[in-house]
Amino acid sequence: MSVRYLPAVVAAALLGSIAVAAPAAAEVEHSAADAGLTSGRLGPTVTALLGLMAIVIGTRALTRVGRSGTGNSRNQAVLALVSGLVSLALGSWFAVTADGGPGTGNGIVGAWAAMVFGLIALVLGALTLNRSRQAGRIG
Structure with missing residues (x-):
């Protein structure tokens, strides 16, 4: 996972909006746009x-x-x-x-x-x- 996504992932975890395990590196960018913050x-x-x-x-x-x-x-x-x-x-x-x-x-x-x-x-x-x-x- 790239460092530029770290603040968005931390904020989403704090808000409780995502609770899934990290998929493969190729799929992270795709799922971050669909289900993340x-x-x-x-x-x-x-x-x-x-x-x-x-x-x-x-x-x-x-x-x-x-x-x-x-x-x-x-x-x-x-x-x-x-x-x-x-x-x-x-x-x-x-x-x-x-x-x-x-x-x-x-x-x-x-x-x-x-x-x-x-x-x-x-x-x-x-x-x-x-x-x-x-x-x-x-x-």
Whole structure:
């Protein structure tokens, strides 16, 4: 295997996207384009992970909004909103610029996942901000 494929293989192994033994040297380049983490899949995958992280942050902020430290919940809600917006925008960009459908290596599935995750994070962040404002008026 060539050294130039090493970062892509390490990243794919960390993400759990490949779990196969290395085939013969002649077949490595062919299988890396079909099943591995291609350059078209890397951006949407990272964007989808950003959206997933925003969902986790938004969920944690929403569950903690009624407690005494509402300032931290507001900060987390804003972080979920911004991360969700970035995930939604970049996912939309990757979906528009993808050349093929699912399975072509262009990242269309990751782009759609990023858009869905970003939208969920936006809703969670908005709910948290709304509840923190209501808790501020009452308390």
